[in-house]
Amino acid sequence: MLEAGIVLQNVSKIYRSHNGDRCTLEDINLSIRPGEYVGLMGMNGSGKSTLARLCNGLLLPTAGKVYVDGLDTSQAENLPAIRQRVGMVFQNPDNQLICPVVEEEIAFGLENLGLFLPEIRERTAWALEIMGLTGLNYHAPYLLSGGQKQKVALASVLAMKPAYLVLDEPAAMLDPVSRRELLQHLKILNRREGMTIVLCSNEAEDFMDADRLLVIDRGTLCLQGTPPEVLSQGEQLASIGLAQPDFYRLRQQLADAGCPVTAIYNLTDLVDYLCQP
Amino acid sequence: MSAIIEVKQLHYTYLPGTPYERQALKNISIAVEAGDFVGIFGPNGSGKSTLARQFNGLLRPTQGQVLVCGKDTTNEKIRRSLWNKVGLVFQFPEQQIFQTTVYNEIAYGPRNLGLPEEEIRERVGQALAMVGLATQDIANLSPFSLSGGLKRRVAIAGLLALHPEILILDEPMAGLDPVGRRMIMEIIRQRRENNATTLMISHDLQEILNVADKIVILDEGVLVFFGKTSELLDHPDILQSYRLQLPLYLQVVYALQEKKQPVKQNIGSLEEAAAEIIKLFP
């Protein structure tokens, strides 16, 4: 069992509470290959946050197994290695920053890894640069905007050089400009640094750069494919409470009116096509 | 028509006279008429929320005047009494929930008005209906046990139960999933139908363009635009500076215009845009 990647085998997660057990995930089989950019789309409460937390052992499955590069998350001694491999970014920027200075925030994880000062300095500089935060070393995170806080959170995870980056609705509390910037960074990390990305969101527009898009509804994976394949299925998405991106809606309307545009996947191509004589 | 909110040359400065002094609003003049649905748009830190706090008396103008229902908010007594005329739904309003039952949570405001209990009961019922929760047996549940989207609707109901003449919503959609957003849109649609004066703040231009009759655009505390939505659509020069935040259909329309295609620019919905684009095909 030494398959590279994050592998979920027949995973179920049941929460027990006083008014009965609630199944949040049911028999999930999924494997995320190194280098992939995977989107996970679902409504709030669909189970995507639970799934994200299974990937680095914050939660353990009730049944089934989760492996990260062959390491079983249910073995406590594997957790440090797993958490170094799987970096996590959460929704609320205020609640995941631990230190009062950006530089210390980034060093926090590195110190926990037992790295020495020169290495910490080097990685901090690298992480700040890649997130476009150079010069903010000594800033107090609580004085930054939401978008910048989220970038600091991402930088402090990146500095640990994880192979996998799992993000649970990282843009839900951001404004559209910061959201777009964050997505742009993810794309660069995936394409240029070869980082594996698992992005959870309820917003279809966020998945344009993903290689593979999974749709989760009430604890089961119900749709799977490339983003264009999945996002073209407007009716099915609507039936589970999700919205199609505007681009697909516009394209659909044009197609319905007899304009053959279904093989076009972005705005520039659409405009070019419409401008043909 | 007389204005229900009148803002005259308003300036507002945070912490004046300290090292952290910051001018948040600069020379703002707008007038909102009764029954208007006004969208307030601006990037982060543009002063949107500061402006909203002037309307319900939480802040006092540093310079200039704000008249709400004809009354001047520089007067402290008037500021204190504004809360029951102007309902302000804060960003992430579920953060303010504190009562043990949904009923008590919604009744908190009306109780502060000193209303008799039977009227309070009636108002809570109405408010629950307005946020689409009338059919559910929710009133006796603990609000803390609800999902995020439901909590938000309960919090909004808490302000609707005050029967405010003016309702201000600060980023009501933030952090919700599409179903949650649709529910909020439904509340907004009802207010529009009843011609109830409503202001909505958003950092998302799309949301605003979809619902507002009039639009305020703020940028770094300066008023960039104030006027009817259709007038704004006739000003691509203003909209272009927020190009990437425009609804996709407008981006397509502007891109087509740049390529000298004969499409009109005053387009208010995706459907209208599709119909306009189809015309390019003979």
Next chain:
Amino acid sequence: MTGIKLGQYVHGDSLLHRLDPRTKIICCTLIVVAIIINDRWYSLLFFALLMAAAIRASGMDIRFVLGSLRSIRSLLLVTFVFMAVLTPGQAVWTWGVLHVTREGLTMGAVNLLRLIILYLGSMVLLMTTSPMQLSAGIDWLLLPLSRLKLPVHHFSTILSISFRFIPTLIDQAVLIQDAQRSRGAQFASPRLGIRLKSYLAILIPLFEASLLRAEDLGEAMDSRCFTGHPNQLRLDRLHFHAADGYVLISMLGLLAAGILFPVLL
């Protein structure tokens, strides 16, 4: 709602910033001892001036820090009045059964100064020492206790991280207060019952939010390989420099002088 919050670490490069956290913790402890055993107004005044000088030297805005004394003014006032009235001695002013005594006035002034020194001292410590350094310093100083299997590191981590959340909590409290005011909560009501109820409407949501925040923070820390054991590297990085030696010796000297001076007189 913007701007630097009082008591929050501000990055800097002053001597005070560069001192070893252990030095600063020990000095603060020495000052506490010094002002407790010493009740002469001139030596207390000296320590107060020393604190003011320390604030200046650390590059903090002294007007801002001194201005913030206003936030503890009721505590200061109550202390002074109680001391003035309750200390037996020669009455200088009588009102009914209450006598303000000369001794009381002196005691009041002395305790007022003590509180101000404590307040300024903790500001200097907190604003020039980052929580991580503070936590490492406490860890090191309490090392003997952790040999006894006491969870010293948990304690120091909790303590130092909670400081980081003060500004976030203040912002949130202000926001919730505004939100409740918009629903008719009366924080300025002349009736105590109504006022208490209104404050409850801030405290409950704040408490709820803090619980959620704690949960989120725990996840974020776990995800970044936090283990709950003292970090040996962080401890190894603590270094006494020559400056630390000088500061410690001068503080000890001051303390000794403070004890001996009254005796010699």
